[in-house]
Amino acid sequence: MAKTALIIVDMVRDFTSPDGKVFYPxxxxxxxxxxxxLAKCREYGALIIFIRNSYRKDKYDKNLQTMRVNCIEGxxxxxxxxxxxxxxxxxYVIKKRRYSSFFGTDLDLVLRENGVKNVIVVGTKTNCCIRATVTDAYYLNYEVYVVSECVATNDETVNRxxxxxxxxxxxxxxxxxxxxEKFEGGIL
Known part of the structure; x- marks a missing residue:
């Protein structure tokens, strides 16, 4: 079993594609x-988990009341x-409807079933989804690593x-x- 997991948060087309609903360069x-x-984590046998922000089509969702409509299934x-x-x-691909990748999903169960102790978090948005995911991972006693060149938001000061x-x-x-270096040193 992998003791380390890579969690890729919300790198979906509405965030990453120039024609996406909430695209940021x-x-x-x-x-x-x-x-x-991702390639290095695969090389070292880390568990790979993609978090997919996805709202139900034609259904109410509190998040969509305060933001631009985005990431609608279909x-x-x-x-x-x-x-x-x-x-x-x-x-694994895990859908979520809130900022935290843990809230209302089976992410914690998947990590525990696979013996994961360390989580590497990358993706978007540092001030919302990354921060909420990291906070919950911390509260659930995972050792958290965020890769600075692999997270972003629309404002560099906010990101920093x-x-x-x-x-x-x-x-x-x-x-x-x-x-x-942590992988090569056997820390992860």
Missing amino acids: QNQAILPNIQKV TGGDEIDPSLKVDPVKD VHLEDINKYLGHVVTMDELF
Whole structure:
């Protein structure tokens, strides 16, 4: 069993594609870095989990009352970015409807069933979905690593402030090189 899991949060077409409903260029810019981390995690046998922000078509959802309508099932906007290849046999794809990848999903159960102790979190948006996911992972006693070049939001100052808080209170913010050293050193 893998003791480490890579959690890729909300890298779906509405966030990553220029024609997406809530596209930010920063999300597209981090895709190559996430691809590298994904490849390294596969190489070292980490469990791969894609979190897919997905709202039910024609159904009420509180989140959609305060934001632009996005990631509606059946529109293609909630599909994982095609540059991030999902292995349908080994990888998990977990749908969510709230900021935290843990809330209302079976993510914690999947991690525990697979003996995961360490979670690497990458994706979008640092101030909402990344922060909420990291906070819940911390409360559930996972050792959390956020890769600084693999998270983004639409404002670099906001991104930096949230990464500083995560590093101070909730986990470890590491560079890609530092993450790869942890794999090579057997820490992850």
